[in-house]
Amino acid sequence: MASMLSICSCVDLDVIPKNIVTDQALLTTPAGMDIYMSRMYSQMPFEDFKYMAQWGVEYNGWLASLGIEGTGEAVNRDGITASFRGERTPYWGKAFELIRDANHLIETLPAFKDKYSEQLYNHYLGEAYYVRATAFYAMARRFGGIPLVTKVIQYPAGATEMEVPRASEEETWDQILTDFDHAAALMLPRSPKSGYSNRFVALAFKSQAMLYAGSVAKYNESVSGRLTGLGQKTGVRVIGFDQGAAQQASIRYFMEAYKAAREVMTQGNYSLYRKKWVAGDKEAQYRNMVDMFSDLSSPENIYVKEYVYPTATHGIDAYSSPFTFRSPLSAGTCPTLDFVELFDGLPRYPDGTARVTTGATNSQGNYLLFDTPMDFFKNAEPRLRAYVILPGDQFRGRQIEVRGGVYTGDAPIKPLFNDYSYNTADTRYQNLPAYTQRPKKLYLSSRNGGSQELVEYEGRQMTAAGAEGPFYDNAEATVTGLYLRKWLQTSPTAEIGQGKSAQQFILMRYAEVLLNAAEAAIELKLAGVASPDESDLQQVATNAINDIRSRAGAELLTGVLNGNIDGRNVVRKERRKELAFEHKTKWDLRRWRVLHFEGRDGFWGENRPKDKYSNNENFRFRGLYPFFSTAVGKYFFDARFQWIASKTFAYTPVDYYFSIPGGEVAKSQVIDQQPNR
Numbered sequence: 001m002a003s004m005l006s007i008c009s010c011v012d013l014d015v016i017p018k019n020i021v022t023d024q025a026l027l028t029t030p031a032g033m034d035i036y037m038s039r040m041y042s043q044m045p046f047e048d049f050k051y052m053a054q055w056g057v058e059y060n061g062w063l064a065s066l067g068i069e070g071t072g073e074a075v076n077r078d079g080i081t082a083s084f085r086g087e088r089t090p091y092w093g094k095a096f097e098l099i100r101d102a103n104h105l106i107e108t109l110p111a112f113k114d115k116y117s118e119q120l121y122n123h124y125l126g127e128a129y130y131v132r133a134t135a136f137y138a139m140a141r142r143f144g145g146i147p148l149v150t151k152v153i154q155y156p157a158g159a160t161e162m163e164v165p166r167a168s169e170e171e172t173w174d175q176i177l178t179d180f181d182h183a184a185a186l187m188l189p190r191s192p193k194s195g196y197s198n199r200f201v202a203l204a205f206k207s208q209a210m211l212y213a214g215s216v217a218k219y220n221e222s223v224s225g226r227l228t229g230l231g232q233k234t235g236v237r238v239i240g241f242d243q244g245a246a247q248q249a250s251i252r253y254f255m256e257a258y259k260a261a262r263e264v265m266t267q268g269n270y271s272l273y274r275k276k277w278v279a280g281d282k283e284a285q286y287r288n289m290v291d292m293f294s295d296l297s298s299p300e301n302i303y304v305k306e307y308v309y310p311t312a313t314h315g316i317d318a319y320s321s322p323f324t325f326r327s328p329l330s331a332g333t334c335p336t337l338d339f340v341e342l343f344d345g346l347p348r349y350p351d352g353t354a355r356v357t358t359g360a361t362n363s364q365g366n367y368l369l370f371d372t373p374m375d376f377f378k379n380a381e382p383r384l385r386a387y388v389i390l391p392g393d394q395f396r397g398r399q400i401e402v403r404g405g406v407y408t409g410d411a412p413i414k415p416l417f418n419d420y421s422y423n424t425a426d427t428r429y430q431n432l433p434a435y436t437q438r439p440k441k442l443y444l445s446s447r448n449g450g451s452q453e454l455v456e457y458e459g460r461q462m463t464a465a466g467a468e469g470p471f472y473d474n475a476e477a478t479v480t481g482l483y484l485r486k487w488l489q490t491s492p493t494a495e496i497g498q499g500k501s502a503q504q505f506i507l508m509r510y511a512e513v514l515l516n517a518a519e520a521a522i523e524l525k526l527a528g529v530a531s532p533d534e535s536d537l538q539q540v541a542t543n544a545i546n547d548i549r550s551r552a553g554a555e556l557l558t559g560v561l562n563g564n565i566d567g568r569n570v571v572r573k574e575r576r577k578e579l580a581f582e583h584k585t586k587w588d589l590r591r592w593r594v595l596h597f598e599g600r601d602g603f604w605g606e607n608r609p610k611d612k613y614s615n616n617e618n619f620r621f622r623g624l625y626p627f628f629s630t631a632v633g634k635y636f637f638d639a640r641f642q643w644i645a646s647k648t649f650a651y652t653p654v655d656y657y658f659s660i661p662g663g664e665v666a667k668s669q670v671i672d673q674q675p676n677r
Contacts, residue, residue, distance in 0.1 A: 023108050028115045033124055034193075036105065040131050041195065043098040045091055045138040047583035048305045048505035049314035049487075054080040056087030057094060057138075061314040062498075065332040066484065066581040067339075070649040071589060072603065072621050073580050074333045074484065077475030077645040083595070084586045085655040091142055092661050095135045096149060102132040103152045119188060123196075126186030130202045133179035137209045140176060141587060142658045144239035145169040145231075147671070165670035166660075168237045170249055173213040177256055180206035184260075189267075194306070200268040201303045204508045207260040207516040214253035214523060215591035217241045223593050223653050231672025238672050239657050247527075254523045259532050261517035262540075264302075270510040272551045273300040282382045285553035289386035293487055294503055302508040309502040318498045320484045322389060322400050323468045323477035327496045331469075331477050333484035333581070335388045336621040337639055338613065340482065342577050342604065344554045345379035352608065354624065356637040363420050366412035367636035373402070373626040376637060383552035387580060389483035391626045397492035401466030402481055404625030404638060405429065406455045409441035411631045416442070416638055422615050425641035430472050445471045457630050470625070475645035480623030486581045511578050514544035518561075518571045525563030538563050545574050552578070572605030595651040613641075617650045 026032040050061040053069040063080060067073030070083035105128040113121050132150075139146045147164035148171065155162075167175070183202040191198045220227040220240045228240025241249050264270065273292035278284035292298050296306070307313055317325075319332035337354060340346070347355040347368070359365025370376050373392035377385065389395050391402035407413060416432060417424070429435060434442035443453045445465025452471075453464040469477025487503060489496070518541035524530075525537045542561045549556055554577075561567040572592065576585060589595050594602040597617055600610040613619050625638045654676050665673045 023112075027105075027109055027112050030116075030120070036101075037124075037127060037196065040098060040101050040105075040127075043094065043101070044131065044134060045095070045098075046305055046507055048507065049307075049316045049501070049503075051583060052080060053084050053583075053586060054082055054088060056089035057091050058089050061316075063329070063332060064314060064316045064319045066316075066320070066487070066583070067333060067335075067585065069586045070595070070619075070651065071585040072336055073339045073585060074335045075479060075621060075642055075645075075647050076332050076334065077479055078332075081647050083649045083651050083655070084590070085651065086658045087142075090658065090661045091138055092664060095139050096147075098135045099132055099149055100152060102128045102135070103150065106132075107152055120192065122186040123188045123192060126183045126188075126199075126202070127197060129179045129186065130183035130197050130205075133176050133183060133202075133209070134205065136172065136176045136179065137205070137212075140169070140172045141212050141590070143660060144657050144674075145172045145236065148172060148175050150175070159669075163668060163670045165234045166231060166236060166238045166672055169216070169239055170237070170241055170245065173209075173216075173249075173253065176209055176213070177206070177253070180209065180260075197303065200264050200270070201508065203260040203264050203268075204302050204513050204516075207257045207264070207513060207520070208508075210253045210257035210260065211516055211519060212587065212591045214250045214257060214520070215593075217246050217250035217253060218523070219591070219593040220656075221246055222599065223596070223656075224598055225653075227593070227653055227656060229675025231675065233670055233672045236672070239674060239676075251524070251527050251529055254520045254527070255529070255532055257516055258520035258524060258537075261513050261520065262533055262535070264510075264513045265517060268302075268510075268513075269299075270302060270513070271299045272510060272514075272547060273298045274551060277551060282553055285551070286382035286385045289383055289552065290485070290490060293506065294489075296504060298509075300510045301506055302510060302513070303506075305505040305507055307502040307504065309500070312502070313499045314501050314503075315498045316487055316503065317489050317494070317496045317501045321488060321496055322395060322483045324398065325396070325496055326476065328498065329476065331475070331479065331483065334478050334480040334623075335482040335484060336480050336642070337482075337624040338604070338621045339580065340384065340388065340624065342573060342606075343384040344381045345384075346377070351612075352606075353612070354637075354639055356639050357415060359415075361420075362639050363415050363418055366414060367638075369411075369629070369632060369634040369636055371634055373635050373637075375635075376626075381552055381554040383554060383577065385485075387484075387486040389485045391481060391624075395483075395485065395488075396490060396494070400468050400483065402468045402470070402478060402483075402626060403445070403464060403466040404470065404481060404627050404643075405445060405464050406443040406453075406457075406462060406628045406630065407434075407441060407636075408443070408455060408630045409434065411629060413629060413631075413636060417640070420640060422611070422613060422620070422641070425620060426646065428472065428643060445469060446473050455630065457628075458633075462628070462630075470623075470644050472644055478623075479642055479644040480621075481625045482623070484581065506582070511548055512584070514548060515571065515575045515578065517541070518544040519568070519575065522561065522563060522568045522571055526565075526568065538567070541567070541571060545571060548574060548578055569602070569606055572602075574605075576605045590656055593653075593656065595655070596653045597651075617652050618648050619650075620646070620648050 045057045068076045068081045145166045148167045187199045231238045276288040323330045357365040443464040454461045521537040521541040
């Protein structure tokens with residue numbers, strides 16, 4: 001029935017064709033509304049396992065990978081690993097199809113108000129406003145100002161009715177705010193049935209959207225030359241904000257983000273997932289965070305995209321599991337060392353990077369030695385282990401055996417390279433004299449012919465790469481020394497393959513609402529604005545961060561967060577850790593305006609010198625590779641720029657706004673292309 005749904009009327013015949021489902025048949029019963037809602041929700045621009053940033057909203061789970069869009073969370077061996085500078089399928093035409101359905105419901109449902117209770121009628125209207133807000137929001141964070149189509153345009157119609165110009169960016173965000181407010185005011189506090197939204201879903205996404213709007217209004221001003229401009233056809237400020245209005249707009253949006261988040265916190269009855277959490281027990285805290293992503297009864301879940309085997313499935317396990325589980329591929333999401341360094345409990349150099357030698361940098365001193373690779377991470381916060389499969393850890397009943405290679409030279413072992421800078425990133429282990437010259441001291445991992453280099457050790461043959469790679473001539477295994485754990489099925493008996501995964505995807509959870517409140521609070525404090533609900537902004541932010549850190553097994557803040565840039569960065573860093581691999585970070589980096597070279601010091605949510613990983617518009621990320629020493633029977637780590645399937649990312653200020661589809665601009669008298677394109 002959903003596929004036959006039509007909202008057009010028949011103008012030439014008195015008899016309605018039998019393949020048309022009329023409003024009278026569809027909008028007068030809860031069963032009919034279920035069909036209408038199903039149609040709208042099937043078109044929502046949700047980003048989950050079936051969204052790939054390089055491709056856009058295509059509802060396609062092929063090669064399912066997460067965090068590979070130049071966020072630094074992970075990399076992939078394929079061309080889909082690229083900076084988030086545009087999408088193969090721009091979110092434009094599909095958005096207006098969804099907006100039309102929402103507008104039709106808003107305009108038509110009042111005629112059938114007497115068919116429902118007042119509460120249910122209001123809820124259905126609220127759903128329509130929520131859907132429209134979501135579509136406008138998805139467009140706004142891609143394009144800035146958009147055509148605000150808020151009524152059904154009947155076809156055929158004259159040019160003045162059919163042509164809707166782009167509104168200003170400020171008008172666009174104001175409309176999104178209005179629609180979310182209408183939705184929250186009308187919807188029930190709890191979803192009337194599974195799959196529907198509710199008041200707190202709308203408020204949670206409102207807080208996220210208003211954080212984006214406030215950030216754009218504020219941080220566009222920090223981009224060289226101010227990132228704003230007028231459309232050539234209309235003279236409307238289609239990207240950015242007027243200089244005189246930007247500051248007040250940012251405060252207004254941050255205020256709305258804070259209020260929405262606080263309402264969810266105080267009235268929503270959600271809480272962080274702690275079913276297996278035990279104070280001081282790292283194993284329990286790790287297991288708790290693994291389980292929370294698969295537990296449909298979690299009190300943290302605000303809105304979830306559910307899958308059901310075999311009718312509605314995805315393929316995250318098929319593409320992002322470790323090498324020995326490949327079916328048909330593997331290692332689609334390889335976390336980076338740069339990301340791992342965000343977490344507490346690692347040995348570190350004075351500059352904050354992971355310490356792998358006894359010297360002051362990783363090119364000095366001798367390598368630190370470990371009985372097992374996991375010893376390197378023994379003090380790390382449990383959240384890291386719940387998100388990333390570390391070398392030597394257990395996964396699905398197996399030990400994940402990762403080796404960069406085997407070293408047979410004498411101890412102590414000096415660094416393999418004398419220069420680990422960005423400029424030498426393309427120098428490979430297979431180019432080293434220890435590998436190419438005789439006597440050979442370094443054994444690496446080839447998959448040519450399916451075989452590996454072997455080393456004799458204590459009467460047995462040791463493979464250079466272990467079972468899980470990396471392989472220097474084949475990127476089917478990890479390319480960073482690390483694998484994704486978050487979201488993957490953990491049962492040893494779970495079947496892996498394309499279309500065989502049915503894990504839920506949590507589109508909105510309570511931890512994000514806490515982070516939204518904390519960030520908005522610090523931004524308001526930075527602006528010198530009082531709390532809208534008389535709460536202590538800094539204390540609210542501090543409590544939110546400590547609640548998340550406590551659950552994660554991380555170090556707690558010892559004092560109240562400062563209402564300054566340092567405090568803001570604490571919140572940003574926590575957000576980067578907690579929400580990794582959830583399709584959140586790529587948007588955060590865009591709204592913070594920290595992807596282009598001049599702003600890249602703030603890329604990691606902390607003061608991390610950009611020359612360590614960046615060179616003008618280009619940047620790249622590092623892996624952490626464990627090597628086994630036969631001389632001492634221990635492991636050492638080398639921290640080096642991604643070694644296999646090497647990827648360089650690039651970003652300039654122009655990329656903060658995607659191009660409007662060229663065909664839309666060419667055929668319209670009023671649709672403007674971005675001023676800078």
